[in-house]
Structures are given as C-alpha cells and as structure tokens.
Amino acid sequence: MITLFFKRAIEDIFKNRFLNLVTIITISLSILIASAFILFFVNTSEIINSWEKGLRIMAYLKPEINNDGLKDLKLAIQSLNDVDTLQFISKQEALSRLKAQMEHQSSLFENLTLNPLPDSIEIRMKASTESWQKIDSLAAQIEALPQIDEVEYGQRWVGRFAQIISLFRLAGYAIGTLFFMATIFIVANTIRLVIYSRREEVEIMRLVGATDNFIKIPFYFEGLIQGALGAIIGLVILYIAFIFISANIEKEFFSGLFRFHFLSPTLLLTILLVSMLVGWLGCYISLKQFLKQ
Amino acid sequence: MIDAPEKTFIIRMFHVHHNYGPKKALIDITLDIAKNEFVFISGPSGAGKTTLLKLLYLGEPVSEGQVLIDGINLARIPRKRIPQLRRKFGIIFQDYKLIPTKSVYDNVALVLEAAGAKNRLIQKKVKSVLRLVGMEDRLKSFPPSLSGGEQQRIAVARAIIGDPKIILADEPTGSLDEESAEVILELLRGVLIRGATVIIATHDKALMRKTGGCVLHLEQGRLEASRFIEKQYDNAIF
Ligand SMILES: Nc1ncnc2c1ncn2[C@@H]1O[C@H](COP(=O)(O)OP(=O)(O)OP(=O)(O)O)[C@@H](O)[C@H]1O
Ligand SMILES: [Mg+2]
Numbered sequence: 001m002i003t004l005f006f007k008r009a010i011e012d013i014f015k016n017r018f019l020n021l022v023t024i025i026t027i028s029l030s031i032l033i034a035s036a037f038i039l040f041f042v043n044t045s046e047i048i049n050s051w052e053k054g055l056r057i058m059a060y061l062k063p064e065i066n067n068d069g070l071k072d073l074k075l076a077i078q079s080l081n082d083v084d085t086l087q088f089i090s091k092q093e094a095l096s097r098l099k100a101q102m103e104h105q106s107s108l109f110e111n112l113t114l115n116p117l118p119d120s121i122e123i124r125m126k127a128s129t130e131s132w133q134k135i136d137s138l139a140a141q142i143e144a145l146p147q148i149d150e151v152e153y154g155q156r157w158v159g160r161f162a163q164i165i166s167l168f169r170l171a172g173y174a175i176g177t178l179f180f181m182a183t184i185f186i187v188a189n190t191i192r193l194v195i196y197s198r199r200e201e202v203e204i205m206r207l208v209g210a211t212d213n214f215i216k217i218p219f220y221f222e223g224l225i226q227g228a229l230g231a232i233i234g235l236v237i238l239y240i241a242f243i244f245i246s247a248n249i250e251k252e253f254f255s256g257l258f259r260f261h262f263l264s265p266t267l268l269l270t271i272l273l274v275s276m277l278v279g280w281l282g283c284y285i286s287l288k289q290f291l292k293q
Numbered sequence: 294m295i296d297a298p299e300k301t302f303i304i305r306m307f308h309v310h311h312n313y314g315p316k317k318a319l320i321d322i323t324l325d326i327a328k329n330e331f332v333f334i335s336g337p338s339g340a341g342k343t344t345l346l347k348l349l350y351l352g353e354p355v356s357e358g359q360v361l362i363d364g365i366n367l368a369r370i371p372r373k374r375i376p377q378l379r380r381k382f383g384i385i386f387q388d389y390k391l392i393p394t395k396s397v398y399d400n401v402a403l404v405l406e407a408a409g410a411k412n413r414l415i416q417k418k419v420k421s422v423l424r425l426v427g428m429e430d431r432l433k434s435f436p437p438s439l440s441g442g443e444q445q446r447i448a449v450a451r452a453i454i455g456d457p458k459i460i461l462a463d464e465p466t467g468s469l470d471e472e473s474a475e476v477i478l479e480l481l482r483g484v485l486i487r488g489a490t491v492i493i494a495t496h497d498k499a500l501m502r503k504t505g506g507c508v509l510h511l512e513q514g515r516l517e518a519s520r521f522i523e524k525q526y527d528n529a530i531f
Pocket of ligand 1: 316317318336337338339340341342343344345385475496
C-alpha cells in the first residue's frame, strides 16, 4: 500500500513537473535563506565565544615601579571583582614579542637603542555573559590605581558587536518565521493548483469507492518529497556558497586563526525535517479545504 | 431481521423526487428491485435515467423521499461510509469517466487499489478482466488514444472487476457495434449469474428484447410503467 502511494506520488510529481518544480524551487530558496541565517549565527556566536575567552585588559605601568610595588599592585588588582588571572609582561618581554610579530619589518628595530615600551600587566576577566558590561568599570578601577599609567581594552567594540548580533538573531527569528509561513502558503497553493487540475480524477476515484485517505495520502507524500528535495537543493547550494566564501574570508581576515564551520549533522537533519513538515502542512491546508467540498 | 422483505429487495425507492434547481428531473418515483434481478430503465433522452442511477450511488443527493440500498437508508449514511456504499456498485458511466492521465491498467486497477487489495491479486484480476472485454493487449494505452467503443469496454472492465453486488450500466452499449454489444451483454449476464443485480439504463429497444427482463419506463421524470419483456430468441445471437 505504502509503495503504491509512493509510486503514485512520484508519478504525480512527474505529471505536474512545472508546478512541482516551482514549489521545490520556492522551498529550496526559503531553506537557503533561512539556513544561511542559521549558519551566520552559528559562526558568529563561535567567534564571539572565542573572543570572550580572551577578554582582557592591558594595564601599562608607570616606569618607576619596583618589585615590591609590583607585588602590591598585583594583589590590588587580583582583589577586584571579575578578575581571573594576571600576567606581568616586562618591557623587555614586550619588545621581544613585538619583534617576533614583526620579523619581516625587523629593519624598524635596527636603530632602536632604548626600549620605548612600558611594563604591563595583562588581566583576564572571568568568563561570563555580562563581561561586556563590566569591562568598562573594571578598567576604570584599574586605571585609578596610582601605579597605573594607562589601560587599554581594545575589545570594547566586541561587546557592541555582540549586541548587534543578538539584534540580528532576533531579526533572523522573525524572518525565519515569515519564510516558514510564506513557504507553507506557497506549497499549499501549488498543491491546490495540482488538486484543482486533477479534480476530475479525484471525483472519479471517489465514485469508484476510494476513501478520502486513499486520495489524500499520495498528496501528503508529494508534499513530503517536495519538502525533502527543496531542503536538499537549498542546503547543497548553501554548502557550495559556504566553501567559496569561507575560504576567502578565512584568508582575508583571520589568517587561519579561525575556522568557519558548516552546519552540524543534527542541524542539517533538523532543517530537512522542518522542510518536510512545511511540505506536509502546505498539503494539509489545501486538502482540508478541497475535501470539504 | 426487523424488516425481512427489505432483505430481498436490494434497492427500494419511496416517493423520490429530484430537482436540479427549478428543473424537476425525477418526480415521485417508487420502486423496488429484488436481488439478482436484471432490470432495464428505459425512456427517451432527458427522461431522467441517468439521474435515477445517480441517486443510488449518491452521485446526487435525494431532494425528497427515501432511497434504501441493501437495507441502508441513504439519507442517514455518514460521510465516512460513502466509499463503502460505492464499493457495492460497479458503475458503467454514460460518459465512461476514465481517468485520461492513467493507463488502461491503472484505470481498472484503481477499484481494487481503493479497496485495499494486494498488488499480486490486482495484477491477476486486471489482466483477466481485460481479457474478458478483449482489451488485454491495450493495458499500457491511455484512454484518449482509444476509440469510444474501446473506452466503453474499459469502463465495463472497471465496473465488474470488484465483483460488486449491483451493476449500474448507463447506455453500456451506446458506442458499440452489434457484435461488441453482444459481448458486453454476455459479460453482464455473467455477473448476474454470479449473484449480482444488474440495472441497465438504455433507450435501445432491440437490446431489451434481446435479453428480456424487467423494464422500468421513465417519461419526463415519471415512472410510467413497469413490465416484463420476454426474451425474444429470433434475433438472439447466442
Ligand atoms: N447536472 C444537471 N444540472 C441541471 N440539469 C440537469 C443535470 N443533469 C441532468 N439534468 C436535466 O435533468 C433531466 C434528466 O437528465 P438525465 O441525464 O437523467 O436524462 P437521461 O434520461 O439520462 O437522458 P439521456 O438518455 O440523454 O442520457 C434532463 O432534462 C437534464 O437536462
Ligand atoms: Mg443519461
């Protein structure tokens, strides 16, 4: 019975090639856009996480500090809230790090007789979601210490970036829901057209004693197949686009420090199932209307 | 058990009327058809023959009056049971009602598929029933590529394949030459012998004479007469 229904569904798809193609393309476009959003979120939240781990404040010390003073300072900073670890970086160490980083421009350092860099302390914050909000006050407290010349925490913008991302995420949910409903609507409409073009056939089936289920089930299979094909096509296109784009961005911006990830198998499966659900729902709606008549 | 005589009558109509809008197609029809009878419904074009058949399988709702099929009152049948009711019938429609986008095989197999039969059985039965109507070599053809007479034979095959209790045949020999008509009539007699009730709507008097049987004559929506025609052997072929 199931194979019969499946066979009929496949036959119907081929008989109504054009309508089915339109439906499948619509579904795959929606899937493409929605999963592009998901892909974006997955990767941005990963970037943010990796930045969050390295959330740090650099405190530059006044030059006249001695060993005892340093010890006191370390204690003072350590006692502040949200401070995780401290690392003292002497000015010699800072210079050699800089040299290592800029080995290709080593000519710059050739005429250097005096180390222009100050001693510094790198302060890592405890990882927490509100770190973004707290970093300002922590930095101010550190700066107020008498031994500190200046603080720097370049990643303040990361906090803003994270806020923007979460705004994006909200927009993503809204757009996702919209696409979900629009796709159901479009599937419902194409299935309605398919049924309409076959109302005579459906009527004949009823006259020879076919039940509503016998008539409906192939349409449901059709919806499920459309959903599955649409998802597969959309995801394949997304994957191809991902390969091209991520290779370029990784090279340009992150120089291998960060690797983009494609959607996880679980996520891919979820998208496939949701897409099939969309196909099924579209079918359900139009069949409900049609068989009432 | 409650109403013993109903068991012997497979079709009963009490004061049935049917209107298409203002048009009165059937007026006050009362009739009984016994099980395993061979009945003709005659009458000129527009008399209401097709309409009368439609009321039996709920192709049209009854406007007024009662129709009982096999003891079931059609006015009280729930929607869900309609497919079951229709499986009691094998219907040869006046306009054949073959599905143009399905092959001959699929058109005939549909009845058994809808009834949930096994694929193996379906294949066997479709082939044998197509052989009976002489269309076994056309199973892959599509109805639009067949002549009127060939389509009619497919319609007959579809009507008899499910071993229905009642055969409703609306001008079943309309597009056939005398010889093919005879083959079809032979088939319908065959299902009669196997216990079915056969109802044929026709205005072909020669056909009625050839077979003999009960004739219900309609005239402008009214049942004018019901009489018995004796089989006339002089021009019978068999
Ligand atoms: N769907 C319909 N809508 C309106 N009027 C209809 C409809 N079907 C049939 N009629 C009318 O009802 C009357 C009876 O029609 P019916 O089809 O039952 O006649 P018939 O005896 O089968 O004729 P024929 O021998 O030509 O097939 C006719 O006058 C016809 O015009
Ligand atoms: Mg008619």
